Amino acid sequence: MSDKITFTLHELIAEIDAHADHILRARYGVTGSQFIALAVLADEEPTDITTLAHCLGVTKAAVSKRVPSLVEAGWVTTRSEPGQGRRVILELTATARELVAKAGPELDARFADLVSHPDAAGIDLSVLNEQLAVLTRILRQNGPLS
Amino acid sequence: MSDKITFTLHELIAEIDAHADHILRARYGVTGSQFIALAVLADEEPTDITTLAHCLGVTKAAVSKRVPSLVEAGWVTTRSEPGQGRRVILELTATARELVAKAGPELDARFADLVSHPDAAGIDLSVLNEQLAVLTRILRQNGPLS
């Protein structure tokens, strides 16, 4: 394990993602990245491809390619409204809403459990979260410099 | 910005990586992921494809495909020793060693600068690093459960 915090961050994220993916596949039959898409969609529904892409931090093309498989798997429905150009409106199915309502809190709880481990004494997740958010904000303010 | 720490982590990493990549491209003519490979190699040199892959957290096939471009760019040399089967030995060129020696500390310093921002009062990077490392360790011990 490196002493550089950027490496530690990557390692932590990799662990978290791998665990979440494993749980989601085993218990809910959905991949990690699919779940993220559904969870974001649940917060933003109904929305379109462009907005979802923005929320997920990927391009519209990437979302455009993923939508068919989500529809086929029964998580998402698409429709288009007259008078809105090519806009594709995305909505969750009832199944997907249920999934998000169940799996989301389960993952949250599981992560919160981490800090009940004796080794994690003195770690306050909300303080940690705030510090990480502050660093993110500072980096963003500095712009793509310098 | 979400209240979920996993999201915050992804956002922070994305910012950090983008900044590092930008600096490395502009100042040193190397991409972020290339630099990571060189930096790891500098710590591990001389080594082979399998070991480098392990250190980078990717498969041997991925490294095998990236090596030719590193050689062509003049960062890496390859050779093979008699009596070592197909083993490909990787070493940095002098240029690459110089690059790592210069760019590495620059990036470190730039990141350390973050916490001198007034908003970051009370953030101690080494404490933060240790906390993140603890969480990583706990996740790894729990295995791929549960």
Add this chain to the structure above:
DNA sequence: GTGGTCATGTCAACTGGTTGACACGTGAAC
């Protein structure tokens, strides 16, 4: 109406990963 301009979605080509199969050298067993 006709012709820009804009937002939106999709396509083709590319990149950098993955997996699973396989080729290659080495060394040990027989």
Add this chain to the structure above:
DNA sequence: GTTCACGTGTCAACCAGTTGACATGACCAC
């Protein structure tokens, strides 16, 4: 010697992103 197992690297096929070009539909100006 031949065979077998093993460590190592590479290949083909696939996957999920990206970019840049382009099609489509709506709207505005004229």
